[in-house]
Amino acid sequence: MNVLGPASTIGIIGGGQSAFNLTQQALKMGFKVMILADHSALANHEDVQLLAGSLQNPADLQRLFSQSDLVVYDNEDIHLDELTQIAGSQKLVQGTEILDLVQDRYLEKSFLNDHNLNIVPFAAVVDNADLQQTVQEIGFPCILKPIQKDVGIIDGVIFQNQAEVDRYQVPQGSFILESLLDIKHEYVILVSKDWQQQIMTYPIIQLTSQDRWLHTALVADTSDSILQTEINEIAHTIAQSIEFQGLMAIKLCTTAADTLYVERIYCGTVFAASIYQALTPYSQEELFLRSVCNWPLPHLQPLSAGCNLVVTRDNLALVVAELQKHPQWQLNLIPERLEHDALNPYLGVVTILGSDYQKLQHYINATKIWKV
Template identity: 35%
Template sequence: MSFVYPRSYIGIIGGGQNGWNLAVAAHKLGFWVNILVQNVNDLAAKAADQVIVGSIDDVNLLRRLAAGSQIVLYASEHVSVNAITEAQIAAKLPQGTELLTITQDRYLEKAFLEAHNINIPPYAMVVSLDDIRNVIDSIGYPCVLKPIQKGLTNQSHYLLEEPDDLRKLASRMADGSYILESWISDVKQYSIMVSKDRSGYVQAFPALETIYRDGDFHGAIAHQKNDPEVMDEIKRVAVQIADNIHYQGLLGVTFLETKSGLLFVNRIYPGTYQAADLYASVTNFSQYELHLRALSEWPVPNLWFRQEGALIALPASLEPQVFAQIQKRANWQFTFWPVVQQDGHYEPVLGEATIVASDYQSLVELLSGTELW
């Protein structure tokens, strides 16, 4: 791979909100954008210069995308590693496939983390109700059952809070392999992004506190009130993960912190992660530009918090309240997608709002004054 100059074509596999943001950032850097999306009406197609429509796992379409691009990157973590390998486009894919391979398979991801002595919640691999019965005492209630392969539509997540839930599961559990994992409640959640360039140089960016509601990403906060020892440990672990995976560009790591201060890695994300959209407002660099810089052999800047800030996902179900805030909040930065998005969400989202403040207390007051937080 060599330096990618402005007015070169960047190929993007996958669309949605992530593909759209990457295409917008690519244009800012002077690149042209080829994109492979599954639907001609995909949000990301509206930001591309050339659009290929079809399955992101179609080997011939992947070859066509690569043929017209100087480098190729994936905007979806669900693109098939087998398809990429069969398409023989590795020479144009600086991210590589190891990161995808690890993160697409929950068992491989946990095995990788265990092999590097990184704390994760207790878990077991299961394929039947009998397997669950045999291990559930060691896992404990509550626990959650997740399919090993991420993105499978015929397998669901099941929260087991008491023995009776196991009985109810008998008629609902589809065939396949699962991870049974301890459900850790009442935790603080964090995310951090880590870049790596072709030489292997790793940079960890500021950690963000993240909030989820009913399984959906709700928001993120950037502030200086977190325990410095916890932040240092998050950075140390994230760098350790990055050092031991062959990849280029960005990866994200999410963490859970219990009330007793115990820190667990929750999961690894290949490429960009929604919470880090906040970087653009609190550090002056977007995560999408950082990702493209690392993949294109451009130098990647160090980041630090220039101001306190928060990001809120704007659910479509609250559209009247969201539109009311537009008329009231002169200093909020709004981003609305041209198409309402459901990628990665149970509930469709309209876009995002970013709020910045000079200090943490002022930020809290701004957030508490809205129905959206």
């Protein structure tokens, strides 16, 4: 085992907010960073070097690999089809199996199904005839999504009845039709795997979504040990079955009948797990870097219960008013450069700490902005 120590250079494939967060953590741990992207907000830092280039250009990738001691990605939308042409590609200890898996909805569902994990019924769709047939098999309500997660319909098309199906024209491409669940609660669990393929799971995060943007991410002891055990077992099963080193996340949900389903897999960090930074001594970015740099992985125990509440342009004024009543609440906004993205109303989070789930629930629901 070669431990990657401070002053080593970590190469990051791709920019964006996750690369920004990962870079900040790498600098705190004493690493130098090289980023392959078209731009980076940290490019002027003395220990950060920007390689302006294309992620699909083998020559640009080769420059990154040649000048880095370790290479990572934290973005499931990138494609690394040219990696076999790169000298030193073993520096990408994460591998690409998990990346290929999370980019393809059909492949992901098939993988989960092959490992006897509970998922919603699904089928591939390429034209209207397929849609008509699979709707009869799956039933209503159902949702149609592009197989590739980074293209096509953003939120999917929901069908509640046959008349809606009859009026719809399937676009060109490949899609997946799946049952639409009546979700009671959603959960995210982070899993890391080290160089010895030893698996570590971290505190389960409960999600509550009000719409596409407005949601909460909460870590608290809800005393459901059976559910926690089942989620941890699922996380181990998935992590054991994928060849990777680093960090991944798994999203699950329960229905009104308390049936647990696996929804999807993520590679690297996820927005929901940013709550770790407030509740534990470790951020998810540090857990990521420790796992790929062969540092020992900690057992994570929350120091208190806590929740992150999403702040958007629409609720910012209400949030500021609410902060006047709660001096212990913390407002954390994202860098100003992202505030001008008209397609993304997300501005940051309010972090609330509490002694238990019931108190957090009371604080949050009383605002009438968010709910848990």
